[in-house]
Amino acid sequence: MQKLQAFQAVASEGGFVAIEPSEEGTVLWLKKATVEAEDRICLDSLTNSATVYWATIPWKINSKTFREASALREWIQSRPGVSAS
Numbered sequence: 001m002q003k004l005q006a007f008q009a010v011a012s013e014g015g016f017v018a019i020e021p022s023e024e025g026t027v028l029w030l031k032k033a034t035v036e037a038e039d040r041i042c043l044d045s046l047t048n049s050a051t052v053y054w055a056t057i058p059w060k061i062n063s064k065t066f067r068e069a070s071a072l073r074e075w076i077q078s079r080p081g082v083s084a085s
Contacts, residue, residue: 014077015032039053
């Protein structure tokens with residue numbers, strides 16, 4: 001549980017907000033508006049991981065899974081120009 005809380009704290013620092021937990025309570029979705037679309041993060045309590053989904057032009061969906069909150073923080077900080085104005 002501490003790992004998921006760390007992921008959620010990092011995501012919040014990066015501008016992501018919670019949108020909905022799963023009905024089973026095993027997944028929490030977060031989102032952040034960007035210039036291109038909307039980035040989303042899925043926090044999964046079954047795998048203790050965070051998966052980020054983001055779109056690139058022309059609407060190609062990319063994803064990357066993180067096992068450590070520090071790696072997620074580095075990834076978020078490496079994308080400073082994607083925030084919506």
